[in-house]
Amino acid sequence: MGPFLPPFVWFALKTAFFMMMFILIRASLPRPRYDQVMSFGWKVCLPLTLINLLVTAAVILWQAQ
Structure with missing residues (x-):
């Protein structure tokens, strides 16, 4: 449309x-340097991924009740 x-x-x-x-x-x-990309991945992306995994598991368990 x-x-x-x-x-x-x-x-x-x-x-x-x-x-x-x-x-x-x-x-x-x-362009970010390689060490900046790795630092961002370990310090920001990995913790956010783990938090997302835990929150998703909690929501699934909460809805299963």
């Missing part, structure tokens, strides 16, 4: 817009 355009044209415009945004963001932001 685009703004008075055929569905394929509207889809192509949205796809082109998001591709351009990804390209612009990637080109304008600096």
